[in-house]
Amino acid sequence: MPKLSKKDEAAKMSITESRRRKEIALMQLREMEAARKRGELIEAGVAESLITELGVKVRDGALALASRIAARLPSEWRRQTFTVADAEVRAMLTAISGAIRGGGKPRGKRKARKAAYPKAVA
Numbered sequence: 001m002p003k004l005s006k007k008d009e010a011a012k013m014s015i016t017e018s019r020r021r022k023e024i025a026l027m028q029l030r031e032m033e034a035a036r037k038r039g040e041l042i043e044a045g046v047a048e049s050l051i052t053e054l055g056v057k058v059r060d061g062a063l064a065l066a067s068r069i070a071a072r073l074p075s076e077w078r079r080q081t082f083t084v085a086d087a088e089v090r091a092m093l094t095a096i097s098g099a100i101r102g103g104g105k106p107r108g109k110r111k112a113r114k115a116a117y118p119k120a121v122a
Contacts, residue, residue: 062089 035041066085070078 059093062093065089 032041063086066082066089069085070082073081
């Protein structure tokens with residue numbers, strides 16, 4: 001049997017590698033299909049819809065917090081408490097939104113701010 005040239009040897013390796021990659025891809029497809037049938041895998045669109053729905057519920061609930069907290073306090077504290085709580089909730093939601101849009105990367109340190117909280121009644 002004649003000896004293969006380096007070029008022919010490289011071509012043979014390339015064909016072997018191509019077949020190996022094809023077999024791996026087919027195996028992965030079969031595994032994904034089996035996982036889907038077992039209910040372990042869902043469509044990306046379905047997952048996106050579920051996450052969006054959850055995000056809307058969290059956002060709406062968080063935005064309602066300031067009003068609900070202020071309503072439980074004496075009337076002289078309500079406006080100031082609402083203002084502070086609303087600002088904090090909005091800052092938190094903005095940070096979450098930025099992290100989502102930025103691929104989860106932190107956007108730097110948040111500047112500390114001194115809040116004017118109402119004084120406790122003795």
